[in-house]
Amino acid sequence: MKSEGRHVLVLLENVSSHRVTAPLSNVTAQMLPPNTTSFLQPQDEGFIQSFKSKLEQMKTRYIVGKLDELLDKVPEPGNENVETQIDSLYNVDVLQAMQWAKEAWKTVTSTTVSNCWRHTKIIDDDVYELVESIKQLALGQ
Numbered sequence: 001m002k003s004e005g006r007h008v009l010v011l012l013e014n015v016s017s018h019r020v021t022a023p024l025s026n027v028t029a030q031m032l033p034p035n036t037t038s039f040l041q042p043q044d045e046g047f048i049q050s051f052k053s054k055l056e057q058m059k060t061r062y063i064v065g066k067l068d069e070l071l072d073k074v075p076e077p078g079n080e081n082v083e084t085q086i087d088s089l090y091n092v093d094v095l096q097a098m099q100w101a102k103e104a105w106k107t108v109t110s111t112t113v114s115n116c117w118r119h120t121k122i123i124d125d126d127v128y129e130l131v132e133s134i135k136q137l138a139l140g141q
Contacts, residue, residue, distance in 0.1 A: 002026045046116030047108045054104035062096075063089050 008027045012018040014036075020029040066089050073085075118128055 046119070047113045050108045050112050051104050054107045055100055058100045058104065059092070062092070062100075 002025050006026060010027060010029045012020075012029055012031055014031045014034050018029075018031070070085050070089070114128065114131075117123055118125070
């Protein structure tokens with residue numbers, strides 16, 4: 001991020017476990033005011049729901065793929081441990097889960113995130129209108 005000149009604002013819940021003690025070059029960690037968690041819950045219906053939905057879709061495809069492979073092997077002689085293999089259908093290693101999370105996050109659009117923040121009313125609507133105006137100007141060039 002530093003080499004690209006990008007800056008990131010990370011909003012954290014105001015709890016002791018979220019204290020940032022290390023210096024961060026292009027990341028600003030900002031604590032939310034106390035007792036705002038319930039106020040921010042509308043995000044769960046937006047980008048968190050979108051993320052979880054895509055993640056669940058990938059997991060289901062993975063399990064169906066493994067089940068298809070298992071069913072192809074069932075008629076083979078000496079393959080009596082089908083129950084054990086069925087139990088292993090849901091085993092996912094950490095790397096696979098992280099890859100799914102990365103791909104799922106890519107599907108969450110900036111519009112979804114923006115709409116969630118807009119719904120919380122933390123940021124004034126004028127800011128959103130300004131951003132939209134800038135986008136329109138950029139498209140016109």
